[in-house]
Amino acid sequence: MTWETVIGLEVHVQLATQSKLFSASSTAFGAEPNTQASAVDLAMPGTLPVANEQAFRYAVMFGLGIGAEIGKESVFERKNYFYPDLPKGYQTTQLAKPIVGPGIVEITLDDGSTKQIRIHHAHIEEDAGKSLHEDFHGMSGIDLNRAGTPLIEIVSEPDMRSAEEAVAFAKKLHGLVTSLGICDGEMSQGSMRFDVNISVHKPHEPFGTRTETKNLNSFKFMEEAIALEVERQIDILEDGGEVIQETRLYDGDTRTARSMRSKEEANDYRYFPCPDLLPVVIDDEYIEAIRASMPELPEARTERFKQQYSLNNYDAGILAANADISAYFEELTKLTEDAKQSANWIMGELSARLNADDISIKQSPVSAAQLAGVIERTKDGTISSKIAKQVFDALWAKEGSDADSVIESKGLKQVSDTSALEKMADDVIAASPKQVDNYRNAEPDKRPKMLGYFVGQIMKASQGQANPQAINQILLDKLDKLL
Amino acid sequence: MDPSEIQKLADLAMIKIDESQITEVAARISDVLALVDELQAADTTGVKPMAHPLDTVQRLRADEVTEVNHRDEFQAIAPACEDGLYLVPKVID
Numbered sequence: 001m002t003w004e005t006v007i008g009l010e011v012h013v014q015l016a017t018q019s020k021l022f023s024a025s026s027t028a029f030g031a032e033p034n035t036q037a038s039a040v041d042l043a044m045p046g047t048l049p050v051a052n053e054q055a056f057r058y059a060v061m062f063g064l065g066i067g068a069e070i071g072k073e074s075v076f077e078r079k080n081y082f083y084p085d086l087p088k089g090y091q092t093t094q095l096a097k098p099i100v101g102p103g104i105v106e107i108t109l110d111d112g113s114t115k116q117i118r119i120h121h122a123h124i125e126e127d128a129g130k131s132l133h134e135d136f137h138g139m140s141g142i143d144l145n146r147a148g149t150p151l152i153e154i155v156s157e158p159d160m161r162s163a164e165e166a167v168a169f170a171k172k173l174h175g176l177v178t179s180l181g182i183c184d185g186e187m188s189q190g191s192m193r194f195d196v197n198i199s200v201h202k203p204h205e206p207f208g209t210r211t212e213t214k215n216l217n218s219f220k221f222m223e224e225a226i227a228l229e230v231e232r233q234i235d236i237l238e239d240g241g242e243v244i245q246e247t248r249l250y251d252g253d254t255r256t257a258r259s260m261r262s263k264e265e266a267n268d269y270r271y272f273p274c275p276d277l278l279p280v281v282i283d284d285e286y287i288e289a290i291r292a293s294m295p296e297l298p299e300a301r302t303e304r305f306k307q308q309y310s311l312n313n314y315d316a317g318i319l320a321a322n323a324d325i326s327a328y329f330e331e332l333t334k335l336t337e338d339a340k341q342s343a344n345w346i347m348g349e350l351s352a353r354l355n356a357d358d359i360s361i362k363q364s365p366v367s368a369a370q371l372a373g374v375i376e377r378t379k380d381g382t383i384s385s386k387i388a389k390q391v392f393d394a395l396w397a398k399e400g401s402d403a404d405s406v407i408e409s410k411g412l413k414q415v416s417d418t419s420a421l422e423k424m425a426d427d428v429i430a431a432s433p434k435q436v437d438n439y440r441n442a443e444p445d446k447r448p449k450m451l452g453y454f455v456g457q458i459m460k461a462s463q464g465q466a467n468p469q470a471i472n473q474i475l476l477d478k479l480d481k482l483l
Numbered sequence: 484m485d486p487s488e489i490q491k492l493a494d495l496a497m498i499k500i501d502e503s504q505i506t507e508v509a510a511r512i513s514d515v516l517a518l519v520d521e522l523q524a525a526d527t528t529g530v531k532p533m534a535h536p537l538d539t540v541q542r543l544r545a546d547e548v549t550e551v552n553h554r555d556e557f558q559a560i561a562p563a564c565e566d567g568l569y570l571v572p573k574v575i576d
Binding site: 017018019023024025026032033034035036037038039042050051052053054055056073075080082083084097131132133136137138139140141142143144267268270273275277278279280281 | 495497534535537539540541542543544545546547548549550552553554557558563565566567568569570571572573574
């Protein structure tokens, strides 16, 4: 039985401002608990919010980045609910008049096809603090450093039909906000968090009842959580049950999800315009000044990479999608003066390792300068491409400060010294009388293929360190003499 | 307003209203709502809705950190703190 999946996303993006949305406290990550929580952030009586201009500038940049209409008059509202990490008893957010109106984000899927995902709107709001539920004598601990950090919440239309599309959309947004420089993109620090609305239905039937899985902070978790929820809903429906509208929490460690609250227990937020804040009015001049100073976006960068580095469309698209990957690529290429090799390493070995460890390129243990060293030593013949991967692994594991020191300390230098290679060739020929006979008796055009056995044996004996071109020639000479 | 609606409002606002007072509270809130109804009877054709009674716009501040750490002062008046955290009755998602 086939089912269709419908997915919509709500994406929280922490804006890269120095200070908070309504107070002049620092937003820096990782400070001691509550050392960046001022009287305003703590909602002390008598305090009043003063809105941060930079948050509006960043939100407008995002709006222009997705071709959206900018709300020239945007209004803050209070979303009322009680939770200890929200000291005011309400979150200051926007509802009826958000800063960014409808827009479009185009995603590219693995098969190269593209799809347009509609953005319903994006609004500015403040983040809450953090609750720590480990046991403090039966109490919870509250850290309000994050309270009041500016966010934009980006709300998509339910336009995605698979986990692949949802992840492609999430990555596209990540690339966009990091390219714009409005978010640091550090997902492990909560700089971008995804709420995923999921429902399933039979073809040609109305959308099913949806659930919301909240606070996913990695692409990997997002993909897993969607697969899990789709399967759960289909199982319920195929057993004749009904999906309940509810909020769910996904645990990436155990790969399970649980219900947080159902619709019946859902809050009634009683939104109303915030009397402490006046409407924020921005004019065309402000918007046009921002438009004129927009940084390079992924689409334009893709074109530039194709021109400047002679990359194909696919490679350029991948490397240009994310500002940090682009920066790494350009730094690496500047050092190696070899765009193709640099691209191959980033999209191959480096990406595989980053994905496996679920970290961003900014957190890569191997810097562009270190990787440039590996590429250089491959190109000048010091190491083979197989050994290069070994050197890369060692650098990843912090077993050396640069390629040369790893090659030196692990003795990985490629053997190009003729006498050493000749000795290896003599040894393998002496040890393989059967293969030598076969070689001798083979048709001349079959012989080059048979050479592979001897090369393989030498590579094995030398642990990959023999120079393959040199060894090929030496073997050929020696075997031909035996004919 | 019937008593169950009052109870729901009280729950949302985290206010405890004694059973014996609910009838009185319901009557008073109903009076306020009647006043709102009266206001809504006014003809507002052609009047642009306002987000705020002040006819002016929000001033924005420059993005600068000027606040310094006053944690000790704030925590001196908090009922319970530990390791720099404010302690509250256990909350479970």
